[in-house]
Amino acid sequence: MPYAGLIERYREYLPVGRNTRIISLCEGSTPMVLAHNLGGAIHPKLEIWLKYEGLNPTGSFKDRGMTMAITKAVEEGFQAVMCASTGNTSASAAAYAARAGIKCVVLIPDGKIAFGKLSQAMIHGAKVIQVKGNFDEALTLVRRITETQPIALVNSINPFRIQGQKTGAFEIIDDFDGIAPDFQAMPVGNAGNITAYWKGYKEYREVGKVNSLPRMLGFQAAGSAPIVLGHPVEKPQTFATAIRIGNPASWASAEAARDESGGVIGMVTDHEIRRAYEMLAATEGIFCEPASASSIAGLVKLAQNGYFEEHKPRTGDRLRVVCILTGHGLKDPDSAIKSAEEPVTVEPKEEEILEAIGLLEAAGV
Ligand code: AN7
Numbered sequence: 207m208p209y210a211g212l213i214e215r216y217r218e219y220l221p222v223g224r225n226t227r228i229i230s231l232c233e234g235s236t237p238m239v240l241a242h243n244l245g246g247a248i249h250p251k252l253e254i255w256l257k258y259e260g261l262n263p264t265g266s267f268k269d270r271g272m273t274m275a276i277t278k279a280v281e282e283g284f285q286a287v288m289c290a291s292t293g294n295t296s297a298s299a300a301a302y303a304a305r306a307g308i309k310c311v312v313l314i315p316d317g318k319i320a321f322g323k324l325s326q327a328m329i330h331g332a333k334v335i336q337v338k339g340n341f342d343e344a345l346t347l348v349r350r351i352t353e354t355q356p357i358a359l360v361n362s363i364n365p366f367r368i369q370g371q372k373t374g375a376f377e378i379i380d381d382f383d384g385i386a387p388d389f390q391a392m393p394v395g396n397a398g399n400i401t402a403y404w405k406g407y408k409e410y411r412e413v414g415k416v417n418s419l420p421r422m423l424g425f426q427a428a429g430s431a432p433i434v435l436g437h438p439v440e441k442p443q444t445f446a447t448a449i450r451i452g453n454p455a456s457w458a459s460a461e462a463a464r465d466e467s468g469g470v471i472g473m474v475t476d477h478e479i480r481r482a483y484e485m486l487a488a489t490e491g492i493f494c495e496p497a498s499a500s501s502i503a504g505l506v507k508l509a510q511n512g513y514f515e516e517h518k519p520r521t522g523d524r525l526r527v528v529c530i531l532t533g534h535g536l537k538d539p540d541s542a543i544k545s546a547e548e549p550v551t552v553e554p555k556e557e558e559i560l561e562a563i564g565l566l567e568a569a570g571v
Contacts, residue, residue, distance in 0.1 A: 236258050
């Protein structure tokens with residue numbers, strides 16, 4: 207049978223019954239790409255693997271949680287779901303709700319979500335409401351409304367979201383034949399995903415699928431770094447709009463993941479994120495969205511600060527790092543176009559094209 211999505215793959219670890227109607231778009235089982243150009247350049251001791259979550263059906267890791275959240279909302283009899291979102295959650299919720307045949311309402315910060323994500327929520331038929339405020343304010347409203355209305359909340363405070371997203375950790379362990387990477391690096395926004403991965407790793411250890419656990423490395427954007435600063439950020443800023451979040455709902459469990467794993471939650475500037483974003487695209491052929499590149503930017507920063515010197519590889523002679531590239535670059539074409547060189551425009555003539563690519567003399571024209 208064709209691949210049927212992550213609930214089928216990891217059914218025994220998920221709260222679904224034999225008769226549960228699974229709402230799936232065949233998410234999960236994403237590629238793990240070895241960053242053979244970038245790895246050594248960041249630090250010779252590192253072997254960096256890129257878990258390309260942008261290849262999920264709606265282009266982000268949110269689909270892992272959404273297949274579970276929508277499956278359970280339908281099972282519980284809900285006719286509508288709702289979320290606040292910096293973009294990807296709304297795209298995913300809209301798609302899975304469409305597939306389930308239920309309504310979806312999304313609250314997004316006015317003007318602060320990437321265009322690809324907005325287009326997804328719209329085309330899948332969600333009711334899109336732009337709030338003149340930030341994500342944190344929108345989430346507060348969604349929490350309040352779903353407490354009294356017959357609408358299921360599908361943000362990551364919904365425990366089924368975390369259940370679905372923990373399968374990312376299972377896949378990593380399965381890909382490496384039961385050996386945990388030394389480190390896992392990822393962006394941190396509302397902190398659901400770091401919570402979910404850590405839960406997944408620990409559960410896999412409990413059932414004997416793995417003996418050791420990775421150190422969790424989470425990265426926030428410097429303008430939106432509440433966990434690093436130790437207090438909420440009232441007006442979060444960053445061009446990586448996916449993680450423009452000032453008061454993460456899963457703050458405490460993100461700190462627990464960091465502390466229990468002996469990891470780090472750090473911050474990276476927009477400039478550092480942009481460099482990492484460009485480097486990944488230019489040297490590995492991997493196009494992720496800006497927020498996702500913060501994981502690479504964070505590794506660069508830790509390497510520069512000598513962080514990896516104090517650690518010994520679990521296996522082999524290099525430290526194995528898995529970077530979670532949470533969203534696809536096509537989500538945010540505006541950021542790519544702003545980052546890269548502008549195309550040239552020429553007349554439809556051979557010599558103009560040869561000149562544009564610097565081959566005019568070589569061609570002897
Ligand atoms: C590409 O869509 O919060 O720390 O509303 O889209 O689990 O929040 C997105 C977050 C990282 C951070 N990378 O994950 C939303 C939303 C991408 C993201 C994060 C998000 P969490």
